[in-house]
Amino acid sequence: MADRFRTWALAAACAFALVACGGADKTAPVAKDADSGGSLKGDMGPPQGPDIKAVVTAPPMVPPATGRKTPARVIVELDVVEKEMPISEGVTYTFWTFGGTVPGSFIRVRQGDTVVFHLRNMPDSKMPHNIDLHGVTGPGGGAASSFTAPGHVSRFSFKALNAGLYVYHCATAPVGMHVANGMYGLILVEPPEGMPPVDREYYVMQGDFYTTGKYREKGLQPFDMEKAIEEHPTYVLFNGMEGALTGDKALKANTNETVRLYVGNGGPNLVSSFHVIGEIFDKVWFEGGTRYNENVQTTLIPAGGAAIMDFHVEVPGSYMLVDHSIFRAFNKGALAVLKAEGAERKDIYSGKEVDAVYLGDRAQPSLAAVEKATEAASTGALTVEDQVKAGQALFAGTCSTCHQPEGQGMEGVFPPLAKSDYIAADPKRVPNAILHGLVGKVTVNGKDYNSNMPPMNQLTDDEVANISTYVLNSWGNPGGHVTKEEAAAIRAAKPANASEGH
Numbered sequence: 025m026a027d028r029f030r031t032w033a034l035a036a037a038c039a040f041a042l043v044a045c046g047g048a049d050k051t052a053p054v055a056k057d058a059d060s061g062g063s064l065k066g067d068m069g070p071p072q073g074p075d076i077k078a079v080v081t082a083p084p085m086v087p088p089a090t091g092r093k094t095p096a097r098v099i100v101e102l103d104v105v106e107k108e109m110p111i112s113e114g115v116t117y118t119f120w121t122f123g124g125t126v127p128g129s130f131i132r133v134r135q136g137d138t139v140v141f142h143l144r145n146m147p148d149s150k151m152p153h154n155i156d157l158h159g160v161t162g163p164g165g166g167a168a169s170s171f172t173a174p175g176h177v178s179r180f181s182f183k184a185l186n187a188g189l190y191v192y193h194c195a196t197a198p199v200g201m202h203v204a205n206g207m208y209g210l211i212l213v214e215p216p217e218g219m220p221p222v223d224r225e226y227y228v229m230q231g232d233f234y235t236t237g238k239y240r241e242k243g244l245q246p247f248d249m250e251k252a253i254e255e256h257p258t259y260v261l262f263n264g265m266e267g268a269l270t271g272d273k274a275l276k277a278n279t280n281e282t283v284r285l286y287v288g289n290g291g292p293n294l295v296s297s298f299h300v301i302g303e304i305f306d307k308v309w310f311e312g313g314t315r316y317n318e319n320v321q322t323t324l325i326p327a328g329g330a331a332i333m334d335f336h337v338e339v340p341g342s343y344m345l346v347d348h349s350i351f352r353a354f355n356k357g358a359l360a361v362l363k364a365e366g367a368e369r370k371d372i373y374s375g376k377e378v379d380a381v382y383l384g385d386r387a388q389p390s391l392a393a394v395e396k397a398t399e400a401a402s403t404g405a406l407t408v409e410d411q412v413k414a415g416q417a418l419f420a421g422t423c424s425t426c427h428q429p430e431g432q433g434m435e436g437v438f439p440p441l442a443k444s445d446y447i448a449a450d451p452k453r454v455p456n457a458i459l460h461g462l463v464g465k466v467t468v469n470g471k472d473y474n475s476n477m478p479p480m481n482q483l484t485d486d487e488v489a490n491i492s493t494y495v496l497n498s499w500g501n502p503g504g505h506v507t508k509e510e511a512a513a514i515r516a517a518k519p520a521n522a523s524e525g526h
């Protein structure tokens with residue numbers, strides 16, 4: 025009896041609340057009966073009209089909307105290409121790709137379409153490959169039907185029954201290795217009514233990479249299976265290369281535009297806490313599905329998952345796309361830039377343009393000087409001038425945060441590197457300070473400093489040599505140069521006044 029009364033009272037309260045809501049604001053969102061119907065409603069009958077060849081695009085571009093109101097037969101042709109490409113400045117990696125890029129070509133179809141997939145494995149490939157599309161209904165997602173030896177083509181078809189943004193990836197054993205080498209991309213299955221139109225659409229995909237060498241260690245870097253199993257990536261990247269979307273290659277937009285990002289996470293291991301510094305997502309179709317959330321700061325993208333996000337751009341400037349597991353952004357490469365142009369809106373934001381504090385050495389349009397120095401070093405033609413230029417590019421953000429862009433230091437806090445009598449007395453003090461840090465009292469140009477410089481031993485021997493050489497040849501310092509071998513020797517020998525860090 026008491027129970028029944030409680031149920032009745034609850035129902036009455038709910039009904040009352042609903043009426044009150046509806047009466048107060050006609051535009052308030054109503055609980056939609058918006059069940060999309062899933063795959064049950066995805067079969068829209070046989071394909072109509074002539075076959076359509078899918079437009080596929082290399083990242084960061086997205087194919088145009090299908091614009092169709094009826095299902096079609098869509099032919100997708102994708103080539104598997106194994107090739108060496110840069111993964112960072114002066115660092116290369118042998119990627120395995122869908123369509124020659126990491127991530128692979130973006131595919132766009134409409135719910136109800138019949139997709140006829142042609143997967144070609146190039147003759148110069150060393151490995152067999154296949155494809156598992158998360159948008160496929162059927163065992164293996166296409167993998168079992170698409171095993172393709174080098175020089176062969178395989179063909180299979182599927183009906184895209186569910187709308188959404190889906191990851192595709194290679195699923196040939198060892199699967200983790202194929203994914204780690206860059207074998208993933210996105211396929212968008214538009215809902216029947218299409219996606220709401222926006223001004224710009226971009227394609228960004230995160231991945232973690234495992235090389236035997238350290239972060240930014242130069243040259244061709246082999247895959248490191250042990251690091252991959254331990255889930256200790258050397259690089260975490262957007263679009264397969266550190267700097268793929270910075271400098272000249274930054275994503276572009278104008279103020280007063282709405283930007284849509286289709287963001288995937290290939291993994292193989294890490295989950296992404298995807299965030300745009302200085303923006304709030306107006307909408308996020310979380311997990312790439314049908315519902316959207318609004319007003320989101322950071323969205324979680326699982327390995328093998330995706331999300332769609334829209335934001336309207338009001339204020340011009342640089343917006344950084346990061347994995348907010350923030351060491352990945354600043355020490356493993358997970359950083360891209362969207363550059364928005366347009367008139368200032370001081371009424372919305374009075375602040376200044378994001379500067380070197382955030383961008384670090386990526387504030388430079390490119391680290392081309394670093395690459396040139398690496399090349400010269402490999403042919404034995406490295407000059408002091410090459411080293412100075414490379415060192416200059418690296419000094420920005422690495423050292424300039426504290427010692428200031430012109431090495432002038434900051435009174436009472438950071439000693440000057442410019443015309444430093446401390447450096448002049450022993451030039452080796454520069455690489456020593458970089459590799460081991462510095463604690464205790466130092467006197468520079470007659471002024472005492474008693475502070476703590478943390479060691480920057482994440483830098484490679486090349487980088488230490490080049491930064492040191494730049495400092496020695498700048499701002500009235502005595503000149504000279506530091507070689508990679510000297511840097512390595514100094515790394516191995518720890519002085520008494522080394523810093524333990526903070």
Ligand SMILES: [Cu+2]
Nearest residue numbers: 153194196202
């Ligand atoms: Cu593969």
